[in-house]
Amino acid sequence: MALPLRTSLTLCLAPRSRAFSVSAAQQANSAYKLVVVGGGSGGCSVAAKFAKKLGKGKLAVIEPAQTHYYQPMWTLVGGGMKSAEQSGRPMKDVLPAAADWIQDRVVxxxxxxxxxxxxxxxEISYEYLVVAMGIQINWDGIKGLKEALDTPGVCSNYSPKYAEKTYKELQAFKEGNAIFTFPNTPIKCPGAPQKIMYIADQYFRKTGKRDKANIIYNTSLPVLFGVKKYADALWEVVKKRxxxxxTRRCLTEVRPDTREAVFVNLDKPDEQYVEEYEMLHATPNMSAPDVLKSCPDLCDAAGYVDVSKDTMQHNRFPNVFAIGDCSSLPTSKTAAAVAAECGILAKNLRAVMAGQKAQATYDGYTSCPLVTGYSKAILAEFKYGAEPLETFPINQGKERWTSFIxxxxxxxxxxxKLMLNGNWNGPRTFRKLLHFGMGN
Ligand SMILES: Cc1cc2nc3c(=O)[nH]c(=O)nc-3n(C[C@H](O)[C@H](O)[C@H](O)COP(=O)(O)OP(=O)(O)OC[C@H]3O[C@@H](n4cnc5c(N)ncnc54)[C@H](O)[C@@H]3O)c2cc1C
Structure with missing residues (x-):
């Protein structure tokens, strides 16, 4: 029977989607071979590796968001080099078609x-579980910050909305203090709080405002960066600029009425500093998701999923794995780490599904392209123990145009194109090829 004209037109013109969210009736009390909680960088990549092989109805991704964001782009959004829109794609287009997308939140x-x-x-039951919920942003963890973000001068690249505001603040800046902060909690992409500062420095130079700007980086950490090689290189950059x-200076309060930011010296908590700002780029406090913290069986003391740092398998529940920012893996929380973790997790989960032991080992590889302006970056790549593990046989601690591109x-x-389709496990193979015959 011919389809009514309107229906056939809709079918022809509708954008090609990949995953469909399953209805409440379909998902209620269902059982899956594999459940993935979270459809961000880690969840989507893991699901892509298993969905086709397991087949329809065997794998569910539980993810509430309509939009999947490539968060590393938000640094460039803050600098006006990309738009927030370019950083997002509809969730249905990135999740694998063979997975059931349960558009809901695990509680x-x-x-x-x-x-x-x-x-x-x-209730959704599973034979195997991968937890990929990311890290939780606690916007109200710093007094006054949440409200201040909607007032002039205050911005943050840690959300697409406020990353766009960052660029507006750079444009609106006239003169005074431009303050950039790093909180006293673990965060994702620990380089991001200072990347935007270097971009701001260059923007002010480009627009003739640099001599009227006092650029300040207040970090709760005792160091500029956790890996000495790159910290040394960054100290050169801050001196030059x-x-x-x-260091050890932590943002505790924002007072938008008077445009003041309050800091405490973490080594001498009685010492407070009140600094006026013309522009304040705040990095919010972060923590393990509350829903994980409320399940102590699954977590370590801080609330992160308690997995082996080598195999990513849970330390008590062998059918549970975790990937990315919500895991207890003692590495820097980045999408680059997630790519490397994904290959190891997939190997180990396949082995466990086949009744074997998880034996593939993650070395803690992570990477942070430390953008230092509009045309250069230091390409930090390192592993467990804060030891550099660089892909290219050149000194990546140098600011380079190629790293920026x-x-x-x-x-x-x-x-x-590759990672979210399950086809990118990090640059390990390239590193081996490029270092062939060069020893370590
Ligand atoms: C400003 C900024 C700059 C960055 N720069 C870089 C960079 O240059 N290089 C780099 O490699 N990394 C960078 N990152 C870090 C990188 O984006 C993250 O480390 C990476 O996305 C982590 O992946 P994930 O899967 O663990 O978490 P996410 O990608 O955050 O995904 C978590 C998913 O879980 C879902 N979720 C949360 N709660 C629930 C729930 N209760 N039930 C179901 N689902 C839930 C969320 O909706 C989300 O989709 C940056 C991040 C930011 C914010």
Missing amino acids: SFDPSSNKVTTSSGD DITVN MKKELMPFLYW
Whole structure:
């Protein structure tokens, strides 16, 4: 029978989508071979590796968001080099077609009974579970910050909305203090709080405002960066650019009415500093997701999923794995780490599904392209123990145009085209080829 004209037109013109969210009736009390909680960088990449092989109805991704964001782009959004829109794609287009997308939020875990419960009250049971929920941003963890973000001068690259505001603040800046902060909690991409500062420095130079700007980096950390090689290189950059760096200085309050930021010296908590700002780029406090913290069986003391740092398998529940920012893996929380973790997790999960031991080992590889302006970056790559593990046989601690172009153009391509389709496990193979015959 011919389809009515309107229906056939809709079918022809509708954008090609990949995953469909399953209805509440379909998902209620259902059982899956594999459940992936979270459809961000880690969840989507893992799902892509398993969905086709397991087949329809065997794998579910539980993810509430409509839009999947490539968050590393937000640094460039803050600098006006990309738009927030370019950083996002509809979730249905990035999740694998062979997976059931349950568009809901997990509100509790019951690893002893192999099930999770969603906010609509449905219980989803699994044979194997991968937790990929990311890190939680606590916007109200710093007094006054949440409200201040909607007032002039205050911005943050840690959300697409406020990353766009960052660029507006750079444009609106006239003179005074431009303050950039790093909080006293673990965060994702620990380089991001200072990348935007270097971009701001160059923007002010480009627009003739640099001599009226006092650029200050107040970090809760005792160091500029956790890997000595790159910290040394960054100290050279801040000296050359006349940027003030205060370590162990933590933002505790924002007072938008008077445009003041309050800091405490973490080594001498009685010492407070009140600094006026013309522009304040704040990095919010972050923590493990509350829903994980409320399931102590699954987590370490800080609330991160308690997995082996080598195999990513849970330390008590062998059918549970974790990937990315919500895991206890003691490495820097980045999408680059997620790519490397994904290959190891997939090997180990396949082995466990086949009744074998998880034996593939993650070396802690992570990477942070430390953008130092509009045309250069230091390409930090390192592993467990804060030891450099560089892909290219050149000194990556140097500011280079090629590193910047990789960050701006190549990495988004790798992410959308390869990683989210389960085809990118990090640069290990290239590193081996490029270092062939060079020993370590
Ligand atoms: C400003 C900025 C700059 C960055 N720069 C870089 C960079 O240059 N290089 C780099 O490699 N990395 C960078 N990162 C870090 C990188 O984006 C993250 O480390 C990476 O996305 C982590 O992947 P993930 O899967 O663990 O978490 P996410 O990608 O954050 O995904 C977590 C998913 O879980 C979902 N979720 C949360 N709660 C629930 C729930 N209760 N139930 C179900 N689903 C849930 C969320 O909706 C989300 O989709 C940057 C991040 C930011 C914010």
